[in-house]
Amino acid sequence: MRLLIVGNGGREHTLAWSLAQSPQVEAVICTPGNGGTAGLEKCCNRAIAVDDFPGLVDLCHQESVDLVVVGPEVPLVLGLTDVLRDQGIAVFGPSQAGAQIEGSKAWAKDFMAAAGIPTARSATFTEASTAQAYVRQQGAPIVVKADGLAAGKGVTVAATVAEAEAAIADALGGKFGTAGQCLVIEDCLQGAEASVLALCDGQTIVPLVPAQDHKRIGEGDTGSNTGGMGAYAPAPLVTPAILQRIETEVLQPALQEFQRRGIDYRGILYAGLMISPDGNLGVIEFNCRFGDPETQVVLPLLDTPLLDLLLACCEGRLDQVPLVWKPGVAACVVAAAGGYPGSYGKGHPITGLESAQIQGAMVFQAGTQTTPTGAVVTDGGRVLGVTAVGADFDRAFADAYAALDLIQFEGMYCRRDIGYQVRS
Ligand SMILES: Nc1ncnc2c1ncn2[C@@H]1O[C@H](COP(=O)(O)OP(=O)(O)O)[C@@H](O)[C@H]1O
Ligand SMILES: [Mg+2]
The missing domain is CATH 3.40.50.20 (Rossmann fold)
Incomplete structure (x- = not known):
């Protein structure tokens, strides 16, 4: 093939x-x-x-x-x-019709309401005055979201009404182009976040192992949002009982709602979830594709060949392919360019990639490029993700960091606390 x-x-x-x-x-x-x-x-x-x-x-x-x-x-x-x-x-x-679940947050909220999927209460606005009046009436904390794709920058979790008002003015003022001409404003959910990626062939939906990622640039989950600074799977936060509930309360209703709308959804449906301390589930968003860096920790644990699963999704026979996982856990730490998620340099040579692989880690490259002479140089904000699989998270993270420490490039930055929730 x-x-x-x-x-x-x-x-x-x-x-x-x-x-x-x-x-x-x-x-x-x-x-x-x-x-x-x-x-x-x-x-x-x-x-x-x-x-x-x-x-x-x-x-x-x-x-x-x-x-x-x-x-x-x-x-x-x-x-x-x-x-x-x-x-x-x-x-x-998925088709363009199915991908709207990620392409428009307003569409996704309407979809969730129709499907009875638990999610934060929300309202949709295109006028600044009504949006501002809504946040003043609701109070803070409150979440302001650009409707369309904004490369992970369109959401403000506002701690104060003033912050929410500024976010509304920015978005409707054109900060995100047409993506921000419509806003979803929703209640702030409390708890811990997890990602469940599910395979779907239009008739059957099957969750992969749950993952957790670290979105903030700084240690202790502080500072600006990023595309993701590291991840691990399976996430212990998502117990077998919670995963069962995600299947029955989120994934199955989503599949039925797609079917009801005549959308033949064949691809990954990714549910970003908030799980509250008392076990309440809320969907933060759906994505229509594999997550990054969640993929870097989910696929290394897969025992069933990925090709067999993807072909089964395309051909509508996912129910016939058993999904088998390898034992153990996976940890991924991202090495970013200094300055990311703000401005950063490019073109810096990367050394130590081979030594890192020899250590048994998998170095998944992201913002890199190969020069005509065969050298690998930096070419983006998130430069690479070092993944290790181990019997437990202490082992997997120790191996991932040991391999990462063999790699160097000018300005390289990584968080040292990825997976702190699951490490001793
Ligand atoms: N209702 C909410 N309550 C609390 N935090 C939220 C809420 N919605 C979003 N967030 C936070 O903002 C982040 C980005 O929001 P999300 O809807 O996933 O947008 P995107 O990934 O498209 O930027 C989430 O990962 C979460 O940390
Ligand atoms: Mg998100």
Whole structure:
């Protein structure tokens, strides 16, 4: 089989690494890919942007691609899978109609209300005056969200009414472009967050092992939000009983609601959840794709070949493929460029990648590039994620940090406390 993976993050490197392990996979093309996918066995990169749909269709025909796996949300929300399916190309990822669950937070809230899925109470606004009046009436803390895709920057958890008012003015004033012309304002939920990624073939929905990530840049979960500074799985916070409830209260109702709306959802449905100390569940958001860095800790634990699962989703026979996990746990620590999530430099050579792999860790590259001379250099904010699998979290994190300590690049920053909740 010949595969195409669309995207260039740590998630896509992990997908390529996992899929290339299947013996029937002959080639994995990544568009545009990164330094990690360039160096992987059976893999190569092609410089085609994730939103260049004609370019991607041509590549699929030229390279006789048998299956496309779409990593990021932007091409999904823009309708890439519909374009590919119209061309008779098999693709893992929901249709544009299904991807609205991530593409519009207002749409997602309406979907959750219709499905009876537990989530924070909310209201939707397009006018500053009514939005401001609403937050003054509700009081703080309160959460202000841009409706559309804002690369993880569109949400303000406001501790004061003034902060919420400023967030409303910023968004409606154009800070997020058209993504912020509509706002969802919702109650602030308390508790701990977890991510449950589920495979869906339109008829069956199956959760993967739950994960937790660390979104803040600073130790102790402080400072600015980022794309994610590290993750671990399975998250003990999501006990078997809670996972069962997530299936019956969130995933199954979501599948039924998609069906009721005539949406044939084939891909990952990712539920971001808040679990309160007294065990209440609330969905914070849905994503329509694999999470990053959650993928880096979920896929290394998978025993069933990922390819078999993705093909089963595309072909509507997920109920026939048993999902088997490896024993143990996985830990991932992200190394970021100094200055991230603000401005940062690029093009710094990265050393120690091979020594880190020899230690038994998996180095999933994200913001990297290979130079014409074969050197790997930094090319983004989150540069790489070092993942280790172990019998317990102490072992896995010790191995991940030991491997990370062999890697160097100018300005490299990582949090030293990833997984503090599960380490002794
Ligand atoms: N209702 C809420 N209550 C408390 N925290 C929230 C709420 N909604 C969002 N958050 C916080 O903001 C983060 C980002 O919100 P989310 O809806 O996941 O948007 P996105 O991932 O698209 O930026 C969440 O991970 C969570 O930490
Ligand atoms: Mg989120």
